[in-house]
Amino acid sequence: MVDNPDLVQIHNAGDYGSEFEYDSEAEKKRAKYNDLAEKTKPPKEKVVSKRKLEDEYSKEEGTIHRLHFLSLDAYSRHKMLVNTYLSFYGGSVNQFKRDSSRDKTDMDVIRENHQFLWSDEDEDDEPDWGKDLAKKYYNKLFKTYAIVDLSRYKENKIALRWRIKQEVFDGKGQFMCGNRKCKETEGLRSWEVNFAYVEHGQKKNALVKLRLCPDCSYKLNYHHRKKEVLPKKKETKETEKSSKKIRLDEISDDKESSHSGRIEESDKKKEGSESSIDDESDVWKGPVKLTEEKSREEEFDEYFADMFL
Incomplete structure (x- = not known):
């Protein structure tokens, strides 16, 4: 009996073998055929949760x-x-939305604590920022001149009040007659009077100046003559000459002292440059220098510095 024939071998080369083919080449063809015949399935991947x-x-x-x-x-x-x-x-x-009904500006705080003249007795034991701000503001105001009402001067009744903002801008009471109904600007004379009034239930007194024309000055002094504020007298020619000589002598002395001072300054600069090197090295030896915090009064002064020029 004949053995079962190998169909793969018959398909590749029939029943005849080739003398030119080696075993390795036949195996390669057989493996290639097997790869085409059998389908390999890819491995299944797990689904992510x-x-x-x-x-x-x-x-x-x-x-x-x-x-x-x-x-x-x-x-x-x-x-x-x-x-x-x-x-x-x-x-x-x-x-x-924030409740802005209780918001206050600086001017609102100043108006609430309005007091034209402040004294040391007005300061409370408890610190109050609003009162401190108002006190600094009103102390900065120019309160030298006042406005007077001379309509009842014959009855020896004279009314005084402080100047308002527009009057300060217009020069009323300083470059214009301080009488409420007068607008004269020439021949003004200065009179010093006591301004007494009541503020917050307290009696206040302040010496103020009244700049009045000749007619209004007569009305002011109708019953009692007030103290007149006179300008400083000019120096006479002799005093001017003597002052010039003194100035010339001082200038010559200053020149000599400045020349000697320059030499001393040059020596000090040399010493200072040497000491600065030592100071830089000593910075790390001593304790840290702490900067002092500004007080409330100093902060108020800086705040009002630009406002009052």
């Missing part, structure tokens, strides 16, 4: 949201937070 997918998605969204939040300015960030709050919890935008 839904929980893990949600976590990765939330991380990515959180990163994007955080970068967007940090890229906004403060105002845009505030609006976004308010809109997010309203979208989740509901409500009105009016809930986020």
Whole structure:
């Protein structure tokens, strides 16, 4: 009996073998055919769990949201937070508006604590920022001149008041007659009078100047003559000459002293340059120098420095 024939071998070369083919080449052809005949299935991959997918998605969204939040300015960030709050919890935008009914400016505080003349007795034991601010403000005001009403001068009744803002700008009471109904600007004379009035239930007194024309000056001194404030007398020619000589002598002395002073300054600069090197090395040896904090009065002075020029 004949053995079962190998169909693969018959398909490749029939029943005849080739003398030019080696065993290795025949095996290669056989393996190639087997690869085409058999279909290999790829290995099955496991599906990612839904929980893990949600976590990765939330991380990515959180990163994007955080970068967007940090890229906004403060105002845009505030609006976004308010809109997010309203979208989740509901409500009105009016809930986020600040109550501005009790807001006060500096001028409001000064008007509330209005007091034209301040004394040391007005200071309370408890510190009050509003009173301190008002005191500094009113002490800076120019209170030398006042306005007078001479309509009842024959009855020896004279009324005084402080100047208002517009009168200060117009020069009323200083470059214009201080009488309430007079606008004369020539021949003005200065008179010093006592201004007595009541403020917050307390009697106040202040020496003020009244700049009045000749007619109004007559009315002011109708019953009692007031003290006149005269300008300083000019120096005579002899005193001017003597003062010039003294100045010339002082200038010559100053020149000599300045020449000697320059030499001393050059020596001091040399010594200073040497000492500065030593000082820089001594900075790390001594204790730290602490800067002193400014007091409230110093802060008020700096605040009013630009206001009162």
